[in-house]
Every structure is written in structure tokens, then in C-alpha cells.
Amino acid sequence: MATSENSIVEILDANVNLFLFFSDILGRPVVGADGAPIGKIADLKVKLGELFPRVSSLAVRKRRQKGLWELDWQQVQDLNSNAVSLRAGAEQGFRPLEVKNDEILLRDELLDKQVVDTFGAKIERVNDIHLLIVKQDLRLVHIDYGIRGIIRRLGWLRALDAATNWLFAYQIGEKMISWKFIQPLLSGLVRGSLKLNVTSRKIHEIHPSDLADIIEELDTLNRSSVFRALDLQTAAQTLEEVEDPKLQVALIESAPADRASDILEEMAPDEATDLLADLPEEKAQRLMRTMEKPSREVIEGLLQFKEGTAGSLMTTDFFAVGKDRTIGEAIEEFRKTTYPLESVAYIYVTDKDGRLVGVSTLRHLVICERDIPLRKLMNPHLISVTPEEDADIVKDLFKKYKFLALPVVDEERRLTGIITLKDIMQERFEE
Amino acid sequence: MADGILNAEPVRKRSRWKGLLLFLAVAGPGIITSNVDNDAGGIATYSMAGAHFGTNLLWSLIPIMVALIIIQEMSARMGVVTGKGLSDLIRERFGVKITVSLLFALILTNFGNVIAEFAGVASSLEIFHVPKYVSVPLAAAVVWLIVVKGNYRSVEKIFLWACVFYVTYIVAGFLAKPDWTAVGHTLIAPSFKMSSESLGMIIGLVGTTIAPWMQFYLQAAVVEKNIALKDYKHCRLDVIVGSFVVTIVAGFIVLTCAATLFKTGIRVETAADAALALAPLAGKYCSALFAFGLLNASLFAASILPLSTAFVVCEGMGWEAGVNKKFSEAPQFYGLYSVLIFFGAAIILIPGIPLFPVMYISQVLNGLLLPVILVFMLLLINNKKLMGAYTGKRAYNVISWTTVGVLVVLSVVYLGSLLGI
Numbered sequence: 001m002a003t004s005e006n007s008i009v010e011i012l013d014a015n016v017n018l019f020l021f022f023s024d025i026l027g028r029p030v031v032g033a034d035g036a037p038i039g040k041i042a043d044l045k046v047k048l049g050e051l052f053p054r055v056s057s058l059a060v061r062k063r064r065q066k067g068l069w070e071l072d073w074q075q076v077q078d079l080n081s082n083a084v085s086l087r088a089g090a091e092q093g094f095r096p097l098e099v100k101n102d103e104i105l106l107r108d109e110l111l112d113k114q115v116v117d118t119f120g121a122k123i124e125r126v127n128d129i130h131l132l133i134v135k136q137d138l139r140l141v142h143i144d145y146g147i148r149g150i151i152r153r154l155g156w157l158r159a160l161d162a163a164t165n166w167l168f169a170y171q172i173g174e175k176m177i178s179w180k181f182i183q184p185l186l187s188g189l190v191r192g193s194l195k196l197n198v199t200s201r202k203i204h205e206i207h208p209s210d211l212a213d214i215i216e217e218l219d220t221l222n223r224s225s226v227f228r229a230l231d232l233q234t235a236a237q238t239l240e241e242v243e244d245p246k247l248q249v250a251l252i253e254s255a256p257a258d259r260a261s262d263i264l265e266e267m268a269p270d271e272a273t274d275l276l277a278d279l280p281e282e283k284a285q286r287l288m289r290t291m292e293k294p295s296r297e298v299i300e301g302l303l304q305f306k307e308g309t310a311g312s313l314m315t316t317d318f319f320a321v322g323k324d325r326t327i328g329e330a331i332e333e334f335r336k337t338t339y340p341l342e343s344v345a346y347i348y349v350t351d352k353d354g355r356l357v358g359v360s361t362l363r364h365l366v367i368c369e370r371d372i373p374l375r376k377l378m379n380p381h382l383i384s385v386t387p388e389e390d391a392d393i394v395k396d397l398f399k400k401y402k403f404l405a406l407p408v409v410d411e412e413r414r415l416t417g418i419i420t421l422k423d424i425m426q427e428r429f430e431e
Numbered sequence: 432m433a434d435g436i437l438n439a440e441p442v443r444k445r446s447r448w449k450g451l452l453l454f455l456a457v458a459g460p461g462i463i464t465s466n467v468d469n470d471a472g473g474i475a476t477y478s479m480a481g482a483h484f485g486t487n488l489l490w491s492l493i494p495i496m497v498a499l500i501i502i503q504e505m506s507a508r509m510g511v512v513t514g515k516g517l518s519d520l521i522r523e524r525f526g527v528k529i530t531v532s533l534l535f536a537l538i539l540t541n542f543g544n545v546i547a548e549f550a551g552v553a554s555s556l557e558i559f560h561v562p563k564y565v566s567v568p569l570a571a572a573v574v575w576l577i578v579v580k581g582n583y584r585s586v587e588k589i590f591l592w593a594c595v596f597y598v599t600y601i602v603a604g605f606l607a608k609p610d611w612t613a614v615g616h617t618l619i620a621p622s623f624k625m626s627s628e629s630l631g632m633i634i635g636l637v638g639t640t641i642a643p644w645m646q647f648y649l650q651a652a653v654v655e656k657n658i659a660l661k662d663y664k665h666c667r668l669d670v671i672v673g674s675f676v677v678t679i680v681a682g683f684i685v686l687t688c689a690a691t692l693f694k695t696g697i698r699v700e701t702a703a704d705a706a707l708a709l710a711p712l713a714g715k716y717c718s719a720l721f722a723f724g725l726l727n728a729s730l731f732a733a734s735i736l737p738l739s740t741a742f743v744v745c746e747g748m749g750w751e752a753g754v755n756k757k758f759s760e761a762p763q764f765y766g767l768y769s770v771l772i773f774f775g776a777a778i779i780l781i782p783g784i785p786l787f788p789v790m791y792i793s794q795v796l797n798g799l800l801l802p803v804i805l806v807f808m809l810l811l812i813n814n815k816k817l818m819g820a821y822t823g824k825r826a827y828n829v830i831s832w833t834t835v836g837v838l839v840v841l842s843v844v845y846l847g848s849l850l851g852i
Binding site for chain 1: 526528657
């Protein structure tokens with residue numbers, strides 16, 4: 001890098017305040033080393049990747065020339081408040097502006113746009129961008145999402161501060177989020193993929209419920225690009241949490257077919273079934289055909305139950321053990337269960353024909369002696385429903401007995417699924 | 432495979448409290464927007480057109496309808512393609528300064544409109560002998576509570592009924608026994624005899640039918656509805672039907688006044704004047720229907736205008752918005768919404784308040800704002816980066832630029848006439 005110590009001092013001197021706002025730089029005149037006017041700053045380009053990424057080049061609108069011209073940031077000699085002056089000979093470095101996939105234009109793609117705050121799990125609008133001068137570099141450090149940012153850009157900040165100080169002896173505070181928590185979104189149709197803020201807290205570390213809220217609030221394009229950026233499991237959980245079935249359908253339809261069926265496999269079977277039932281039939285059939293056989297069979301089974309019956313509410317993810325097995329064996333089996341169980345509150349006990357004969361709890365497994373067979377400590381008095389039972393009656397049962405889960409048995413009392421409190425709560429909240 | 436199940440209608444309703452706009456969208460954003468458009472100010476203008484010019488200006492409603500369809504189609508298309516509201520797009524594209532000034536102007540014009548709606552409530556209920564000191568606070572409280580405390584389904588029912596009640600104007604039109612042959616004649620062979628007075632009236636009709644807030648509201652409603660691109664044609668149909676309905680209702684208002692007030696040479700300035708004047712001419716039922724229609728329209732618009740204003744402003748500024756949020760979560764949203772309703776109603780209650788200047792300023796701002804917003808809309812809808820393949824086709828662009836051009840000229844002329852230049 002050709003920057004001498006001298007110029008760093010110059011930059012520091014010119015800006016006693018090391019922080020500066022993007023809106024302050026935007027539109028500043030650009031002059032050559034000899035002071036001849038060249039143009040105005042139209043944008044800054046930042047290369048993503050570092051925790052606080054560096055401004056790599058500036059985009060200049062040159063006088064009497066069309067389009068934007070790019071120049072490396074190293075060519076900036078001095079950033080004083082009236083003009084940006086370039087090094088001698090810098091003008092040869094101008095080239096038409098070009099943005100690569102790991103780069104972002106602050107004005108075109110960030111300022112005034114929506115971003116995801118992955119720390120607060122919220123969407124904010126960028127009112128200004130906070131930059132920091134570190135050595136010879138300009139680094140992107142904060143996003144300003146407060147009213148101060150708007151007022152500053154309107155040029156009313158001093159008036160506002162004077163007014164609030166005089167009236168209330170108070171000053172409206174800055175509202176900033178560190179860049180490391182910011183996930184920028186794409187700005188238009190041109191680029192289909194999300195520019196992931198790679199060094200940041202990853203977007204799928206946000207809780208799926210919050211992700212679902214964020215996705216519901218975003219517009220169509222950003223919505224599907226955020227959804228595409230999620231790994232399968234997060235995508236499946238997020239999809240479960242999205243409450244508008246129309247939106248669920250739109251999201252799953254926006255995903256490529258093989259990914260869509262993978263996501264459906266990851267979802268709880270009852271949720272996946274509900275979603276498939278909302279899809280156009282042809283599409284649903286096609287997705288089911290590409291699913292793995294076990295998942296497909298479960299969903300095909302669940303699809304046969306009418307809406308508003310116990311069968312439509314139930315999931316087939318439950319944990320059942322034969323009644324002659326010992327506690328130790330049950331624990332072993334529990335350990336081997338790989339699929340995510342929706343409810344582990346109850347351990348269901350079945351006879352050799354799969355008929356439900358009793359229920360035990362996880363607590364029993366943990367505290368009892370390992371060699372006791374389950375039939376000795378199970379509770380044989382249990383309440384169950386058939387898949388054809390009316391959903392309202394199921395709700396009443398939950399209300400009355402405060403169950404965490406309710407087993408569903410067929411006419412021969414074979415355990416076919418369970419209904420969890422979560423499923424019921426979802427039903428109730430949606431009413 | 433359980434074919435029957437996949438075909439089965441999903442019985443479980445899973446709609447959520449996601450903005451009042453969402454439920455409105457279910458009934459059709461285009462239809463609702465158009466119906467709100469026939470508000471107190473609109474009814475007054477149509478009444479005046481009928482009372483002062485008879486059926487002579489009836490033809491002008493048809494080109495106005497075409498312009499309305501063209502403008503609204505752009506809003507709907509932008510909403511479907513980008514999934515963003517108009518204030519959002521303007522903010523992202525044109526920056527903070529322009530957005531803040533536009534929103535400021537929008538708040539002022541909409542505030543003027545809200546006052547007009549409460550004036551409509553007051554004057555229509557005065558016909559039924561309810562003093563305004565009772566009717567206006569009650570109306571404001573009802574409107575405020577509907578949104579803040581209302582249950583979604585009950586609100587939906589209320590608003591759908593509000594749309595149905597516009598039928599009263601059609602019934603009133605038949606009760607007034609218009610001369611149908613004359614109506615047919617003016618529509619088939621319109622007379623373009625232009626006086627400065629009739630030109631002024633036409634400009635007034637355009638101004639009241641195509642208002643700035645509609646563009647924001649319609650686009651927001653379309654976005655809330657999450658309409659998929661492949662369903663866009665339904666959305667467009669909704670816009671066309673809505674514009675058609677608004678024209679039919681407007682036409683019947685003109686007819687009613689033409690058949691009665693114009694014949695006897697009675698001049699009116701407000702919709703309530705017209706309702707009162709109708710009683711001796713067309714019978715008390717016709718008069719009552721007219722007044723009831725005005726009450727319905729005013730209440731309907733008084734509910735939607737403050738809500739849509741609060742939504743649009745919060746969207747542009749990046750503040751939380753939505754009736755499903757608590758006051759502490761969305762203070763700006765509720766604050767603005769409440770202030771618009773509270774002051775809108777309070778101004779009407781000031782004894783001896785001259786309403787004309789308020790309406791006048793609001794109309795002037797409307798006229799100033801409309802051309803600006805239309806130009807922004809055209810710039811946005813032709814932005815490839817934003818609209819991709821859904822920018823306007825060339826022929827269509829010629830039509831829309833021409834329409835906007837004509838509207839801009841008319842707004843400027845209208846503005847000039849308002850300011851007495």
C-alpha cells in the first residue's frame with residue numbers, strides 16, 4: 001500500500017472526529033491533487049468479509065460524463081470537510097463502476113433500505129451509515145436507524161437539538177446497531193442471491209419464531225432470498241412458525257423442487273401435511289414423489305384425515321416402548337431415536353400387537369431402577385381418541401385434563417399418533 | 432393417494448391479525464379503495480355537477496374512469512411485483528428528503544380529508560336531527576375503537592356492509608325518476624360545449640376522483656394481501672371492477688341531482704344541502720337515502736384515511752406499524768392515527784368554524800401533490816431494476832404518460848383556479 005505516514009496524519013488532522021456519517025460524505029466534491037474539480041461522490045463501495053468491512057473504492061459522478069466512475073480508496077489523499085482531494089495522478093485510476101457479489105454499494109444497496117438486525121431479530125430501515133477512520137482506511141461500523149439519522153439528513157439536526165434542549169433539556173439519542181449484527185438484503189431483481197454478511201452472526205442463529213416474523217414483514221423478493229439462505233433444518237422450523245398458510249405456500253413454491261421436498265421432510269409430519277394440503281394438488285403430488293419413502297408414507301397416511309378431526313391434528317413422531325421391556329432398554333431406545341420428537345412428555349407403552357396399554361413419563365425412566373419392566377410402573381388408565389374424533393372434543397380434553405400430549409389410537413387400540421399441546425395451542429391462537 | 436383430501440377446501444382459517452389492511456385486502460383492495468373514494472367530498476362534487484349542469488357532464492365520468500383504471504393499475508402492479516408500498520419505494524429510490532416532504536404533504540391533505548369526513552358525519556346526522564356535538568365525538572370514538580379494540584371479524588363485517596350501503600345512491604337515483612332518454616343521449620353523443628364554469632367542474636370531478644392517498648393506500652393493501660405474480664390478473668380485475676363501481680355510484684348521484692335540483696334550478700354547495708333539497712322534490716325517502724349514504728361514506732372514509740396515513744408514514748420512515756402491535760411497540764403509528772382522528776373531529780366541534788378554508792387548503796395540497804406522485808409512480812414503474820420484466824410496455828407507457836400529462840395539466844389548472852390565478 002502506497003500510503004505514507006504523512007497522509008494518515010493529514011486525514012486524522014482534517015477529521016478530529018474519527019467517526020463520520022456516510023450522509024456527510026455523500027455529494028462532497030472530489031478534486032484532483034492540484035485542486036481542479038473532478039466530480040462528486042455518488043457512492044462508496046465496501047468489500048464484505050471482515051467484521052467491520054473496509055471501503056474499497058469510491059464511485060464518482062464526473063462532471064460532464066455519464067455513469068459512475070470508480071476509484072480505489074487508496075487514491076484519496078485527504079478527506080476534509082469541503083472536498084475530497086485525490087493523490088497526484090489518481091485520475092488514471094478511474095474506471096466504470098462494477099460491483100462484484102461480495103461487494104456492496106452503500107447508497108444504492110444499503111442507505112434507506114431495510115436490513116435485518118440479527119441481534120434484536122428485527123427489521124430496521126437504514127437512515128444513515130456510521131463510518132470510522134482507522135489508519136488510512138474507512139471502515140463500516142454502525143447502522144443508524146434512529147430519528148436522528150433522518151433529521152441529520154434533512155439538515156435540521158442543529159435546530160432540533162436546540163429546540164429539545166431548550167424545551168426539555170434533552171437531546172434525542174443516536175440509535176445505532178453494530179455492523180456485525182447486520183444482515184443486508186438485496187436491493188433489486190438484478191442479483192438473485194443474498195449477500196451474506198459472512199463474518200456476522202449468521203442469520204440462521206436467529207430463533208425460527210423470530211425468523212418467521214422477519215420473513216412475514218419483508219417484501220416478496222427479500223423474503224424468498226432470506227428463506228433460501230437458511231439451512232434445511234432452520235428453513236423447516238421457520239416454515240412451521242410462519243402463520244399465514246398463503247405465505248407458507250409462497251415460500252415453499254419459491255424454493256427449487258428438491259430443496260422444497262427436503263424441507264418438507266425436515267418439518268414435523270403434521271405441519272408438512274397441512275402445508276401440502278394447502279398446495280395446488282399437482283404441485284403437492286410432485287413434491288411428495290421426490291420425498292424419501294418413510295416421510296412420504298407418513299404424510300400420505302396423515303393426508304387421509306379430514307380437516308377438523310383428531311387425525312388432522314396428530315403427528316406420528318412419538319416414542320413408544322413394548323410393555324415387557326425394562327427401563328434400561330427403554331432408555332437405550334430413546335437414545336437411538338434420531339428424528340426430533342415433538343413431545344417427550346410421555347412414554348407410550350404398547351403390547352406386542354402395537355396396542356396402547358399404558359403410559360409412563362420421562363421422569364420414571366430417569367429415576368427408576370434400570371431392570372424394572374415398564375408394565376410395572378406404567379399407568380394403565382389413559383385417555384385416548386380415535387383419528388375420526390372431532391377436533392373440538394380434543395380441545396376440550398386438553399382443557400379439562402391439562403395434558404401435554406394425547407395419544408390417538410385406531411379401532412383396535414393400536415397407537416397411530418399423538419396430538420401435542422403445541423398443536424392445540426396453535427389451533428386456539430389462530431381462532 | 433388421497434386425491435379427495437388435497438382437493439378439499441381448507442376448513443381451518445388461519446388468517447392472523449396482520450394489519451387492518453390485510454382483512455380489507457380480502458374483500459379486494461381495488462373495490463375498497465374505490466368505495467372510500469366516494470367520500471363526503473366526492474359526493475358533494477358529484478351533487479354539484481348534477482345540480483348545476485344536469486346530465487351534461489355525465490359523459491366526463493367515463494374518461495375519468497379510464498384514467499382511474501390506468502393509474503390504479505400501476506399501483507397494483509408495483510405492489511404485486513415489488514411487494515413494497517409506494518412510500519417504501521419512494522424512500523429507497525429517492526431518499527429521505529423527498530420522502531419526508533411528500534409524507535408531510537400527504538399528512539396535511541389527508542388531515543383535510545379527515546376533517547371533511549367528520550363534517551360529512553355532522554351534516555348528514557343533522558338532517559336526522561342529531562346535533563353535531565353528539566354525532567361527531569361518537570363517530571370519532573367508534574372509528575378509533577373499531578381499529579384499536581375491534582375484533583377482526585366484526586370489523587370486516589362492518590366494512591363490507593359499508594360497501595354494500597353505497598347501493599342507497601342507486602336506489603335514490605331511481606326514486607328521483609331521471610329522464611333516461613336524456614341520459615342515453617348525453618352518453619352516446621356528449622355535448623362538449625365548454626364554458627369556463629363547466630371546465631372547472633370537470634377538473635373538480637377529476638380532482639375528487641383521483642386523489643393522492645389512493646395510490647398509497649391501494650399499493651399498501653395489495654402488498655398486505657401477498658398476491659402472487661401469477662394471480663396478478665385477478666388483482667387487475669379487482670381494480671377495474673372497483674373503478675367501474677365508483678363510476679356507477681357517482682353517475683347515480685349526478686343523475687339524482689340532475690333529475691331534481693337541476694330542473695328546479697336549486698344550487699347546492701355540500702352533499703347535505705343536496706340531501707335536504709331533495710326532500711320536497713323527490714320525496715323524503717330519497718332524501719333520507721341520500722343522507723344515509725353520506726353518513727356511511729363519511730364514516731367509512733374516516734376510518735380508513737387516518738389508518739392508511741399512519742401506515743404509509745410509518746412505512747416510509749421505517750417505524751413499526753400495524754393494529755396488531757401494542758401502543759408501546761408502535762407509538763408513532765398509534766400516535767399519528769389518534770392525532771388525525773382526534774383533531775379531525777375536534778375542529779368540526781369548534782363553534783362557528785368556517786370549514787371552507789380548511790377544505791380549500793386540503794384541495795390545494797391535493798392538487799399540488801397529485802402530479803408529483805404520478806410522476807414518481809411512472810419513474811418507478813419503468814425502473815428495470817425494480818420491476819424487471821413488468822415495466823410498462825411501450826404502447827401502454829404512451830397511454831399512461833399521456834394520462835398523467837393530462838392529469839398534471841388539469842391539476843395545475845385546478846390549482847390555478849383555486850388560488851384565483
